[in-house]
Amino acid sequence: MASDGMSNVPDFSDLTCTNLMIRLRMLLKKAGDMPVECIVRRDQRDTVDVPFSRTGYVVKIHKVDTNKFLVNLRKKRPGA
């Protein structure tokens, strides 16, 4: 699921926060140890950041546009 260009990154900015969480958890389950990337809105950023950081994921967020953020999620390595 890692991006090799922004065009391949799914845009989840239309999703509600709950559906975004569900969608990301599905992708992470399929991705295993691979990172997952997506585009989210400003107000979705915190919804992703806090819960996933708390539950064993490394969360990186980069601002792409005024209301668009690129989120990168990866499972924390044991001992990291």
Next chain:
Amino acid sequence: MTSNFFLLEGFISPERLGWIEENLKFFFVKLHPQNLLHSSRPKDAVFTFFLTGDSLYSLQNPETVPVWEVILSMPAVKIVIDSEELHLRGISVERLRMKNPDQVIIHNSIGLNGRPSFWKDVMKSARQHEQPVPSLVGYLQLSSPYMNRSSVALLECLRAALEAHASIDMYCYLDGIHIGHQGQRPSEFENIGDGLNELSEKAAKRGLQCQMFACARCAAARGYSTWDDGAGVVISTCAIKPFRIRNINEIIEQFRRNHIILSENCASIQLKKDGMQVTFSVLDREQSPPLTILITTHPYGTETAFGGLSLAIAAAFHGIQTRVIFMEDGVYALTGVHKPEQPAPFFNLQEVIDTVSGSENLQLFSFTPSLQKRGITKNSRLTGVLDIGIPELGNLLFYSPNGVAANHQRVLFF
């Protein structure tokens, strides 16, 4: 005064009344055997069933009347009947009432307008959990108006709450969104939109709070135009003035308060531990009542099953201890292997269940008597959904989850 109650508006199937009966037996025999002793029978009801709408047909259905008779043979159980809805339907409950005159209540309290008010009786139970005041009563609306009479019940309920000097919160979800549409003009039905506007005005006059939230996902799907006005506030162009279209997270934030939330079919179960404070302030977010969502409908045919699961996931993500129990026709969500065409514009419910099982604050269960009744088995891949029977259901309903100090549990039917 009643500690536990069911509020039932929808049709009650023999199956539903059957598991309720079994759970009441569990409650009295296993958990509160002292109430079975004649000498120590409590004067007040321990369990009250508030029946209105189509649930009243269960009082004359030959398949359910015998079950009601068993329920009424248990100590301290009362049925409070919405007398106006009973008369509307021409249903007679005289046989049940003659056998159990103190337990079948058909005379409702008198409201401020001088008419019998079933909802005033409901309010007496709904408000007792949250002393001291300020008081708040919430209502989760899932159905559209006009097609469903439940919207009238919603208005009556919230009017009674204001009469009882309680602030009101309304949460519109799924088709419940439509009750807030602007410009409703029914010719043969009470105008629900006008009724909601009047509620808002009445609350303001009394110095009470009246908040009407609508789920943004459900609203957007149904064409309620919204936009971001730059300050992150979403404003609808086609909803009545008091209506606020908001992200489900904001609605769930309200659920973290310690007030009663009613719905078309719901229950409130008192959770009391020895030495524990019985009542909490309504504003106390640290005492969020646990939430049990009963998914009782088929998946996919309607949005109901997914809506229940989605609400549960949102609640769990916000720190509310949440249990989802698939039962009755809801067990069809767990059977077979669901294969939507790819890419599907909707979630594969089994994939969602598999993904969220094991999440913090969220537990998923399948009610095995419902599976057995339908001759089906659970998909073996759904290992995160635990099988339960009557005793385990009783434990889930009547015992507080670990670490929860709330005084009651909310049970919502989807």
